Amino acid sequence: MSGGNWGYDAHNGPEQWHKTYPIASGNAQSPIDIKSNEAKTDGSLKSLSINYSPGSIKSIVNIGHSFHVVSDDKENASVVKGGPLQGTYHLNQFHFHWGPSNDFGSEHTVNGKGYAAELHLVHWNSDKYASFAEATKNPDGCAVLTVFLEVGSAHPGLQKVVEALGHIKTKDQQAAFTNFDAASLLPASLDYWTYFGSLTHPPLLECVTWVIFREPIKASADQINKFRTLLSGGEQQCPIVKNNRPPQPLNGREVKASF
Template sequence: MTGNNWGYGDENGPDDWHKDYPIAQGSRQSPIDIVPSQAVYEASLSSLNISYNCCTSINISNNGYSVGVEFADFDDKTVIRDGPLEVPYRLKQFHFHWGGKNSHGSEHTVNGKSYVSELHLVHWNASKYETIQEAAEAPDGLAVLGIFIEIGDEHPGLHKLTDALYMVKFKETKADFKGFNPKCLLPNNLSYWTYPGSLTTPPLLESVTWIVLKEPIRVSEKQMEKFRMLLFTGEEEDRLCMVNNFRPPQPLKGRKVRASFK
C-alpha cells in the first residue's frame, strides 16, 4: 500500500494506514469516542459564530473516498469563528462519511454509539496561512465542524445535493454545483465538544481543531441510499459501492475533550 493506494477495504483499510503514514499512531489522531461524562465543561468556551451568508459553492466531486462540495478560496465572508477558535477560519469544503445499508458509519462516536453518517465542514486558518495545503501542515491550520446524521424525516436542505450525486457516481468525477449554502445543514442547537485532532484520512496530519456538534441532523433512508449508490471505483473498473468509508475511533492519549455545555 503506497502513495494514494489507501482505502477502506480489507487490504488497504484504516488498520494498515500506519505502514505508509506512521503518524497514524501519533498523539492527536481522529476520530475519537466522545464520553460526555469525561468531557470538561468550560464556561470560557463561547458560542460558535457560523457565517455562511455569502456562500459560493463551486463544484461537487467524488475523489474515490467520499463525495464533497468545494467553495471559492477567496470568500472571506464564509467563516466559522469564536468557540475554541482564536481567529476566523474560512470554509473550503464539506464531505460525508457513511455506513452500508442497515449499518452505521459516523467517524466520531458518543459513548460508543455511532450514527448513520457524519458531515465534515472543513475550514482553514486563512489569516495565518497562504493556502489550505500550508494550513494542513500546521497545528492550528484547520478547524473541522463535525455534524452527526441520523435517520428520520427527509431533509429538505439536502435535496439539491442528493439530486446531484448521480453526476459524480464514479471515482474522480466532478460537476458544477453552484449556489449551495450549507447553512441549511446546521442543526438548531450549536452546542459542541472540541478537542485537538487530525485529518481522518491520509495523510492524517495533526492540524485539526475538532468541533463536534452535540445535536444531530436527520435525513431519510431514501436520501442515504443515494449516497450508497456512489462508487469507490472509476467507470472502467469493477464496481465497488462507496460504503463504510469511515475510520474507527482512535486512542485519546491524554487529550482533554472540552464541552461548551453542562
C-alpha cells in the same frame, strides 16, 4: 499500499494505513469516542460565529472514497470564528462519512454509540496561512465542524446535495453545484464538544480543532442510501459502501464542552 492507494477495504483500510503513514499511530489521531460525562464544561468557550455564503459553493466532485462539495476560499467566502478558534477559518469543502448500513456510519461516537452518517465541514486558518495545503501542516491550521446524521424524516437541505450525486457517479467526475447554503445542514442547537486531533483519512495530519455538535440532524434512509450509490475509481467500479475510520485512542487529550 502506496501513498495514493489507501482505502477502506481489508487490504488498504484503516488497519493498514500506519505502514505508509506512520502518523496513523500518533498521539492525536481522530476520530474518537466522546465520553460525555468526562467532557469538561469550559465557561471560557465563546459561541461560534458561523457566516456561510451560498455564493461560495461552486462544485461537487467524486474523489473516489467520498465526494466533496467545494467552497471558494476567497470569493464570497464562508467563514467560522469564535468558539475554541483563534482567528478566522474559511470553508474549503464539506463531505460525509458513512458505513455499509444506516445502523452505524459515523466516525466519531458518543458514549460508544454511532450515528447513521457524519458531516464534516472543513475549514482552514486564513488569518495565518496562505492556502489550505499550508494550513494542514500546522496544529492550528484547520477546523472541522461535525454534524451527526440520524435516520428520520427527509432533510430538505440535504436533498439538493443528494440529487446532485447522479452527476458524479464515478471517480473524478465533477459538476457545477451553486447557490447552496451550507448552514442549512447545521442543527438547531450549536452546543458542541471540542478537542484537538487529526484528519480522519490519509495523510492523517494532526492539524484539526474539532467542533462536534451535540445535536444530530435527521435525514431519510433513502437520502443516506444514495451515498452508497457512488462508485470508486480503479479497474472495477465498486460502490463506496463505507468510508468511516474507527475511533482512535484519546491518549490523555481533553475533550471540552460548550454546555
